[in-house]
Amino acid sequence: MKIKSQVKELTFSNKKLDLQIKIQRISKKGNGVGFLTPQKSTPFDINEVHVPNTLPGEVVRVKPKEKLGKKVFGDLIEIILPSPHRQPPKCNSYLNCGGCQIQHMNYNSYLEWKKESTLELFQKSNIEIPNFVGLIASEGQKRRRASFKFKRTKERSYIGFHKSRTNQIIQLNGCVVLSADLLYTKQEIFEGLDKIVPNGTEMVIQVNQYETGGDILLTSDRELSNKTQSGLASWASNTKIKRISLGYKGESEKRLIYQDSPPSITWGGIEISPPPGSFLQPTIFGEEILQNQIFSAYKNKRHCLDLFSGAGTLSANLLTQKVRITACDNHRDCLNAFRLGYQKVKQNNLLKTEIRNLVTAPLISDFLNNFDGIILDPPRSGANAQIKQIAKSICPSVIYVSCNAISFINDAKILIEGGYRLKDFKILDQFSWTTHIEIIGTFQKE
């Protein structure tokens, strides 16, 4: 790819059906998007062109690759007019790897873009944002969880992320977002699998890097023989890995292959050992901001409800202040881990857990009225059914943590219609160089 400095007219170029467009915005997936008026002379009935590694304001030449409805996805061939916000990516694998999307923008512009594009969604939805302090940047904090793809062929093994929109595994070379400990664990498990698993093995390797060590969940397409499993276990005993578990696609059951000692994490003085593959906030920095915000708002509450609680990340520290907690999640093993951790330190029996599918069986508003604070941290799809019940309740305060601005906005509208007001709002950058954000909003019943 070369960079030219003169601007050309925006039109289809005459040869090889390349498109020449001006990039107007960045899409949810991180692609630059330009627009075209369909022309009779072209074989495309399109109006949007999506191009990775481009920035708003840039004039680029694009090789169309794939058409989806009225959108065409293309490869960048040439930057005719570069953006002043462009920088060379810091990671050597960036142009191929699908893990990051915005490393070609300089850091300050990237933070500004992340903030503004999120705020724009709120403005369009007419949700008023109070006390906004700006986007909280991760200050170089690295991620401690990742999901890698692994493949063993006759010739060699591969580990890395999928190249965007393909199944090709891109090996990481100089990754700038994952923590050094996580990258070390990745390399260790790669070497073990490369030695031990048979040709043709494909798996997803989920690594949660706790302070006490790496916790690995392998999800394989095909059965691993007992011999392979015990080979992995004896190999792992000479590594720093804490635990290796195995699951098969479509099955929830996990088998323990190897354990040095259970990996653990400490929240509010409670040592919790989350189950394999458990949700973990991606950075320690992000986790602490969320915990501190909830702690300072709820430390004097009587009884709080932690919905989509996982193993208690966001409410465990409230137990130290004698706040009663009821934690609900559909993940039995996460709730057990929370309860077992608490049982080791409890002075009073303040924690109750309930296994519940909050999408199909939300807690009803009459029950919610028993609490003086609700914490809610649903998956990306949001919590529509549960939010409708909260909106009908008289619980005075709701703190909503979300990794998806669109579902947060949809749910916020329901709360606002139900008489809640957004009192505090923060955007965190837990996912550096990607389009993902973390939101924490505090609502009060008026």
Ligand SMILES: C[S@@+](CC[C@H](N)C(=O)[O-])C[C@H]1O[C@@H](n2cnc3c(N)ncnc32)[C@H](O)[C@@H]1O
């Ligand atoms: C974003 S994680 C948050 C976990 C925890 N609050 C934390 O900060 O670590 C979402 C949680 O929702 C749970 N979950 C997903 N679908 C659910 C459902 N239908 N009903 C209840 N819990 C669900 C998952 O098990 C997971 O623990």
